[in-house]
Amino acid sequence: MDKLTSPQSVRALLERHGLFADKRFGQNFLVSEAHLRRIVEAARPFTGPVFEVGPGLGALTRALLEAGAEVTAIEKDLRLRPVLEETLFGLPVRLVFQDALLYSWEEVPQGSLLVANLPYNIATPLVTRLLKTGRFARLVFLVQKEVAERMTARPKTPAYGVLTLRVAHHAVAERLFDLPPGAFFPPPKVWSSLVRLTPKGVPDDPGLFRLLEAAFGQRRKTLKNALMGAGYPREAVEAALKALGLPEQVRAEELGLEAFRRLKALLSPQP
Numbered sequence: 001m002d003k004l005t006s007p008q009s010v011r012a013l014l015e016r017h018g019l020f021a022d023k024r025f026g027q028n029f030l031v032s033e034a035h036l037r038r039i040v041e042a043a044r045p046f047t048g049p050v051f052e053v054g055p056g057l058g059a060l061t062r063a064l065l066e067a068g069a070e071v072t073a074i075e076k077d078l079r080l081r082p083v084l085e086e087t088l089f090g091l092p093v094r095l096v097f098q099d100a101l102l103y104s105w106e107e108v109p110q111g112s113l114l115v116a117n118l119p120y121n122i123a124t125p126l127v128t129r130l131l132k133t134g135r136f137a138r139l140v141f142l143v144q145k146e147v148a149e150r151m152t153a154r155p156k157t158p159a160y161g162v163l164t165l166r167v168a169h170h171a172v173a174e175r176l177f178d179l180p181p182g183a184f185f186p187p188p189k190v191w192s193s194l195v196r197l198t199p200k201g202v203p204d205d206p207g208l209f210r211l212l213e214a215a216f217g218q219r220r221k222t223l224k225n226a227l228m229g230a231g232y233p234r235e236a237v238e239a240a241l242k243a244l245g246l247p248e249q250v251r252a253e254e255l256g257l258e259a260f261r262r263l264k265a266l267l268s269p270q271p
């Protein structure tokens with residue numbers, strides 16, 4: 001079986017099935033053998049069942065199966081069923097044709113892994129949801145470079161925000177390497193990055209994230225004004241900033257996760 005790691009082989013497979021890469025599904029198929037191998041290496045060891053969102057034509061799925069992973073692959077595009085039945089023929093994979101956002105992630109076994117080249121339009125809500133389940137031991141995925149930068153940003157940078165802190169709350173985040181558009185067919189307009197998240201086993205903290213949404217809701221304002229705009233009383237905000245030794249003009253992007261946790265404790269109960 002062709003390894004599906006050249007634009008020519010992917011184009012030929014699609015043509016043979018009368019298909020085209022559908023932008024609505026974020027279909028940019030990985031055609032770089034070297035990158036495929038690096039993704040599998042970044043996901044090892046396969047200490048739990050592997051979930052792949054968007055197997056596409058099955059290139060990554062097959063690489064994972066050949067490396068010994070137990071894979072459940074969830075694909076939304078029903079047109080790809082005959083392709084996957086061909087490319088994964090005889091391999092022990094569980095294929096689920098469903099929107100991954102509707103999958104019961106809260107019921108996957110403890111210690112599961114996500115390994116995926118994610119469709120760009122669901123990457124952020126999906127990763128957020130998976131982190132909240134507390135069931136994943138490792139998440140290794142390709143996303144647009146800009147999203148990877150937001151997930152791994154440092155304070156006081158434009159990419160730093162609620163997504164950075166969501167990821168930092170739950171996991172240790174690494175941006176492992178970047179991939180040029182030419183690693184995919186058809187090539188996307190932007191670069192991609194491989195991200196690895198290693199969850200720390202910390203439960204969700206809805207109160208903290210309500211505070212963060214308020215703090216970053218109006219980025220151009222000072223933290224004090226942003227919080228007051230969201231309904232936090234002036235006196236409480238001023239007292240909390242003082243207790244943290246922060247100036248009144250401080251902006252949300254200057255605070256790290258620990259400072260926000262302390263701010264939340266000082267501002268409870270929530271308005």
Ligand SMILES: C[S@@+](CC[C@H](N)C(=O)[O-])C[C@H]1O[C@@H](n2cnc3c(N)ncnc32)[C@H](O)[C@@H]1O
Nearest residue numbers: 025028029030054055056076077099100117119
């Ligand atoms: C970037 S492609 C990756 C394909 C393949 N894994 C690869 O690396 O070549 C994204 C895949 O996700 C699928 N997809 C898009 N939205 C989805 C959703 N909501 N649920 C599940 N799969 C989805 C697309 O049809 C496509 O197969």
